[in-house]
Amino acid sequence: MNQDDGHPSYKEIPIRSSQVSINPLVIDEKGNGNYTWEEAILEEWCSGNGTKEEPYVIENIFVDGNDSEYCLIIRNSLKYAQILNSTFQSTHGYSYKEAGLRIINTTNLGIRNNTFLDHYVGGIYCANSSNLNITYNKISNTDSYSLLLNKCIYINVSYNQLFNSNFIGAYLQYTNYSVILCNSFQNLEGAIWLRESNCYNLISKNNIFAKESSFEISLGISIRGNSIFNLIKNNFINFTRNGILVSSQNNMVQSNILTWITLTCIRIEGLNNSINDNQIQGHSGISLLSGSVSNKVFNNSISQSRTSGVYVQGINNTIFNNTIFNNRKEKETYGIRVDYIASNNTIYQNYLLNNSINIRAWNSSNYFSFNGTGNYWDDYHGKDVNDDGHGDTPYNITNHRDELQGQDQYPLFWDPPLIQINTPKHDSVFDENPPKCNFSVLEGTIDKYWYSLANFTHTPLSGSLNFTINESIWETLSDGAFTFTLFANDSKGYIGSDTIKIFKDIRAPSLKIQLPQNNDIFGLTPPNLSLELNEPNVDRFYYFLYNNISQTQKYNISTFPLVLNDSGWSLFFDGPLWLNVTVIDIAGNQNSTEVRILKDITKPQIIILKPSPNAKFGKNSPVFELNIIEPHLEEIWFTINRGSENYTFTEQNTITVWQWLDNGQYNITIYAQDAAGNIGVSKISLYKVSKQNPAISGYYILLIFILLGIFLRICLYKLRFGNIDFTKPKIDMYKVSVIKK
Known part of the structure; x- marks a missing residue:
């Protein structure tokens, strides 16, 4: 089975095709058992001479306890010995000491690549022993525990598979300087429990998980009862109700990975413990409960919590340099929650990002900065004008009623430099010469600056705030509009920028x-x-x-x-x-x-050559001959007696309307207009004198009406009395003559 995160792989020793089946037995060097080692080596299943180079070896045996209290007991042994490739099954009892393999008052024993299953109490029980190596074993289907170490020292428990136990995987009490390393714990009520004065033990690189989704481990690792100076490091804990519980003092919980924890990932109820560099995802991240005093919680990554990333009830705890982020499963999921009874806790240099609520506090006697250093709050809206790494105004800590419970006087905040391009101006236009630039630093202190123009980015510059755009870059640009962005970073790498649009134009206007x-x-x-x-x-x-x-x-x-x-x-x-x-x-x-x-502002000059002034003409129109001095002549017309109607000359230079004019004097005004609109005028008076056709006098008109009346009466008479004979006129017709004058 492969382990991630540096956990070594299991290397099982091949089991022989056949095992020797024997009855439960006791090896006791004091002679209070079935065998001593000297007696046991006479059996086919035991060999060796008890030295370090050639230890006693029990190998390839099969022991069925048949519901007895044990399969094998090794007691009072100081010689080097090993138990290899064997199977121990089916024991039954009611005391916690009853197990498939019981090691009592023994040292220098190796237990390797064995199988323990179906034990009512426990798989392996070790008491008052030291220098034991328990490796590569499989322990399953136990009712109380898989492995119990009681009053032991220098025990190595490594690469074992402990699974399907109704209670505890590895249970330690009064055991010191031992190692629980690279074991797999699966489908147990609890994985590793250190109870009652376990000191200086290493619990590392163990894989604790519930393989079946329906099965949930109640507790991953528990450190209780005056167990001190234990190191819980690099363990992987997945799908447990609770991850790690520490209710004692001076222990270190370091670099563990806890995911899918349905209640509390790490719960602290003791004092002077160190919880650091853990990666935590679960219902509740780290809880410092009422019994927690003077613990240090630092360098942890805490996310995906449903209630809170860090929950504080204790006193005098220090919580610093943790990254608490993405805790937003609920509307009121807190990054940090400080309870009513929490007091004198110091919370500083933590980074809180993207939480539903970064912090709530219900007690005003806690501290949110230390030695001039506060926390980073992603909802802080202040400024850091002087670039000292702290916001210029405090960050308020309130309760659910927005009542002030404290302030972070030195919130960690480092905004990017605020810069402004002074020249060139926005929408400026330049010819073939690259623009000269100047900018101001409005806030912060810059380290280096650089710029981008179109698709080109210039290498960082420093020093003067005046520069000229690189000539080779400018030459490659064609005419048009370009985005010019100036960047500047500070000593922490925060980048500020300002952007304008400039134009390059080297073509003459069309x-x-x-x-x-x-x-x-x-x-x-x-x-x-x-x-x-x-x-x-x-x-x-x-x-x-x-x-x-x-x-x-x-x-x-x-x-x-x-x-x-x-x-x-x-x-x-x-x-x-x-x-x-x-x-x-x-x-x-x-x-x-x-x-x-x-x-052309000169009016056309009109000279009338013909006719002569005051000349007389009959019914035929006079013929005009004009001399018009104008190089840009456009139009000629005339009026008669200043009338409103304009007339033009015929092609023969005559006047068409002359024939209808009565006799008399007529003033002819002639106009000439040039292309500029200047109008010249010349006048001449002419007379029309011509014979008139005789007019019909009033007498003749009266005579006509009389004759017409007589004719109409004759017609009416005929219609009434018959035909009339017109061969003999009744009336003589009048003769009318017209005299032409």
């Missing part, structure tokens, strides 16, 4: 003037400026105007579209101008572009 376009013409009003820009990090724009003679100042641009400055525009007369626009990004890269435009 710039295009959309409006005005090349050779656009403008008058008194300056043009609107509209740009097409591709640059995320614009710092500023400006523009200026110039021609071959002068240039304006540079005007900053803030909004789009922009109307050019009036004062700058007014500096120039008619003619071509150049509009130059420059954009500069935050990194200092710049680009310029320009467009040629024309300024």
Whole structure:
């Protein structure tokens, strides 16, 4: 069977194919038994001469006790002897001394690779003996104990398998300087009990567990009754109700592993015991009950408790340097619980993390720091500005009503350095030159600092708080935004950081003037400026105007579209101008572009060559001949007598509406507009004189109505009296003549 955590493996000696069956017997060197050793060697199952080099050996015997009180008794033996590869079974009795093998007042005996089973009281009983080696034996199905050592000294119990006992595995009383090492205890009521004055014993590397889930060991290891200076070390205890109980003094419980303990992992009721370096997981971690005085609990790892990691009822105990974490099975699972009757206990340098409640105390007469050192509480919300390793404000210890029961004046707390990047600023933009950096340490003291930029991390630096980003790193970066994080650690390795975003921009901005376009013409009003820009990090724009003679100042641009400055525009007369626009990004890269435009503030000049002023025309329109002085002429129109309707000349330069005009004087106003919107005006007066068609006089109109009336009366008469003969007119028709003037 292999053991973990440095526990050696069992090495069983092969049992011979056949064993000699014998009856229960007693070997007593004083002659009060069946044999002395000298007599026993005459039997086939015994050999040797009792020396260290050639001990007496009882080997390969099978003893069935047949419910007697023993199978084999060795008594009053001082010679070297061994019992090997034998089987002892079926004894019965009522005294604790009754067992399969009884060793009494004996020394220098080895009991190795034997099997003990079905004993009503015990498997092996040793009393008043010394220098015994009990190794590699199997002891099972006993009703009281597997092994009992009574008033023994220098006993080695190693690599044995003790299982299926209704009571105790290894029971020691008044036994000193002995070793219980690397044994396996399984399915017992109790594994190892030291009762009544057992001193200076080593209980180490034993494996105590309940193999069957339905079976639970009541108690793993128990140290009681003035048992002192015993070392309980490196044992593995699993699936027991209680792990280790110490109700005596001056013992050491060290480096044990206890898991799945359903009640208390380690329970202390004595004084001056040391409980250290244990790994504990169970219902309740370490309990210092009312009888516990001046014990030291330190360097333990305690987790997964349902009630509390450390429970304190005793007095004058010291609990320090333990890690108490993940005790949160219930809403009110405590890392440390200090009871009403607990007093004068000192609790310091413990680390409490991720517990439901780190600590509750119901007594104010305990101490939560020692010599300026407190505990680490993961729910402490103070600061350690001066980096002395202690919080600057106390940690309050309260009861369930939040009533103050004490304070940790020096809570262990070491926050990382608080640093701040001063330069570069967040969202700063840089060209091909790497940024210069400066930072401040707002809290704490730093040891080294380093930075990451994009996917690069620079090696740690120290000393000055000013540095320049590594040139080779900066050169590898393309244009864009990058995360720059500065890290700084302190002497304990705690790391603080600050992060900003910076930009690299080495490309000139892309710039295009959309409006005005090349050779656009403008008058008194300056043009609107509209740009097409591709640059995320614009710092500023400006523009200026110039021609071959002068240039304006540079005007900053803030909004789009922009109307050019009036004062700058007014500096120039008619003619071509150049509009130059420059954009500069935050990194200092710049680009310029320009467009040629024309300024024209002179009105078109209209000279009327024909017709002459005050000329007279008949029904035919006059033909106009104009001389318009304007290089950018766009439109010509005219009005008649300042009317609201605008007319244009025909292709023959005539006036279409002239023919419908009455005779009279007409004032013709001619307009000419250029591309800049300037309008020139010229006027001329003309007369229309033409013959009129004769008009129909009022007399003739009256005559027409009379004749029409007569005709209608004749028609009505005919309809009434019959046909009328029109061959002979009744009325003479009037003749109307129109006189043309």
